[in-house]
Amino acid sequence: MTRGWLIAGFGAAALALAPVLGLAGLAAQGSGELWPHLWSFVLPQAAKETTTLLLGVGLVVSIVGVGTAWTVAAFRFPGRGLFEWALLLPLAMPAYVAAFAYADLLHPLGPVQSGLRWLLGFSSPREFRLPDIRSMGGCVLLLGATLYPYVYLTARATFAMQSAAVLEVPRTLGAGPLRAFFTVALPLARPAIAVGAALALMEALNDVGAAEFLGVRTLTVSVYSTWVNRSSVEGAAQIALMMLALVVALVALERWARRKQRSMSSARQGRRASPRELGPLGQALCVAICAAPVLVGFGAPALHLAGEAFARVRAFGMPPELFREAANSFAFASLATAAAVALGFAAAYAVRVCGAPARPALRAAGVGYAMPGVVVAVGLLTPLAAFDNAVDGLAREWLGVSTGLLLSGSGAALIYAYVVRFLAIPAGAIEAGLARIPTSLDDTARSLGQTPTGVAWRIHAPLAAPAIGAAALLVFVDCMKELPATLLLRPLNFETLATHVYGEAARGSYESGAVAALAIVIVGLAPVALIAKASGRAAVAHAAAGPAQAAAPEPA
């Protein structure tokens, strides 16, 4: 039985590694003749831009994510309940859509600069203009504003669970709230912040749409341009593998640096700290801190999209194919989510029951998240076609019929690509969720005659349900937004909302895609609201554990 879980874990890993093998196959066909050119003219610049981008985005998401998480966790202010979930809204906003929206909003002809000119008394953009959003700075701010919720989500969960006793120590020793935050709360939350920041940085690294549009040439963009313009898919595969190796090494390094912190994060807590009351000025500051990221990462671009979408619908009517595309997006994202959660659970659970031997499988299962979507897709082309053509060959030989292409160019290939791309999310979240369940429960259940699978169903799945649910929702939103793999692998006559937006953007008429872009955001809102509700419920459950303490007066 235990062996079954081990096999399932390695099965998930094998599925995730298939595109890496496909990629390695492509890379091996290359001669390397392109490398002198790449080293001289492409990679140093791309590496510099990538490093700057990642440092910038890392800084923005950490400051914004931690700042907002601490604000809603530690202080009482008007609208706190609203901001608690509203701060997650940017998750529903694809970075490429936000980039299109901001290019419009902040253009010298757009509403922001026109308004400023009017205020300042300038008549023409030739006299006064703001710096161009199409720049490194613009890209950092934009990706930071749409990706900070990853840090907010993990940091808030940790702050919400920090015990009051721990936080009261610095305060009784005379430290103010700021000092208490920096000396105790923040260091304790560091592992959670690192996890959130790592997710955000992977997303930033693998972004192509927004970076390319804003004129930032990252390594990922250079994988694209090597493939398409330098006409070398082999060279592109080589760069992609090099990047993958770098990312894997960085992740391993980060894990090694945190190796001693495991016991700290799992320390059990008593009663929770309750939020502090603030004066009117403090309350206003809290509202401003929370409102700004929601406005920048969601409110402004969403309102702009809504305005554009309204104008399009009024002028040209509803795009007739919109509902079918929305149904496609929804159906494929749902199926991929179900598959990813099942495989992620298998890989994480294998570690729970088999321990160390299953750990490499769990790590390998997450490899797709470290690769750009298009690289996963290109890597999958060869294995999928090899499988199809082998089955076809066998069928012709033994049965005298052709099965044609079973997976290539089918919906199954697309779902497979989504699963590989995002499997790291459920695998990691479920691993963390399971780690919170004491092993004594397993032993008790086993001693009462349960098999490991029985324990999984009856004990672990229900107890880890919040982690599983949150992971499922994140995967769903990511699949809804996914573009490059969808473009390459999809079946004939198949459009999703994302491909629709891209089709319009590709011919330079992104405003025509406004309706579909708004639809992506709207469909993404429901899961975001669910994540917020689920994590809110977890906090309530914690509070309920000690109602008496929670009601106790705040130490002065």
Next chain:
Amino acid sequence: MTARLLAGAAALLASALAAPAFAAEVNVYTTREPGLIKPLLDAYAEKTGTKVNTVFVEKGLAERVAAEGANSPADILMTVDFGNLIDLVDKGLGQKVSSSTLDGAIPAAFRDPGGQWYGLSMRTRVAYVAKEDAAAAKGLTYENLADPKWKGKVCIRSGQHPYNTSLIAAMIARDGRDATKAWLQGVKANLARKPAGGDRDGAKDIAAGTCSVAIGNSYYVGLMRSGKSGPEQQKWADAIEVVLPTFKNGGTHANVSGAAVAKNAPNKDEAVKLLEYLVSDEAQGIYAKANYEYPVKAGAPVDPILAAFGALKIDETPLVDISKNRKDAAALIDEVGFDS
């Protein structure tokens, strides 16, 4: 609840994948934006009853068809840029077609002498010029764009975009690599902003006073000026004059969209019929009217918005020669750091 959701999703999926039965079918893999070819394919489907299936694969069309191999359902490979089309044929993904209709309609310069690829429509790489600078841009050549008099006044999208690599490759074919490199450095020194965005952003940035001259495709002017893209873009189009630049002692650079019949096409006859339709007077008229492209067929009418740009003399550098220099063009863009 979850089970019901999943069942619903599965039903939707099944309906998305189930193909209704048609008398004849033809499968088109295309790197052209779906909105640009849909009117043509719809017209063909209506006229003939043939079902046209499409998939827009912007990047990786060649890799996908090659991986699918003998079982590939692709009948027609259609590209937005002749360089990509010639690449597909060079990789052995096309097949020879003999059709007197195609040969009769398409001038020899715009098709493969070996019958493996056919040009279907054309667009020129033109200059959008701010109204107040129109006089200074009279008789503009591509070479002039490196002239210091345009310092800080030129806008262009990424040099690595196929529309630009094709223009630069044509210049390499005409003037040689060194002259082209010097030219690229000159243009870079004249840029008003980093190369980014799309061609229309050039017109928008002229309207905003960021630049005086922007390089863009001819059909965007039609789309903006006609009001098909909304009133805002009409304003951008009002801010510009279109100048047809030429190469020194040459003509205006044209890019050709085209198609090939896939090597393993399961419906080859249907594929050829569709290609023949695409060069018919009716289809060439749709290219001109719906997309503001230039027809390839001699004598087919050009849209009045495009005709108003003035007399067009297409540069005569053979497409195959341009295509050969595309890799070099991409390398030059890297070497001069054009995009950074």
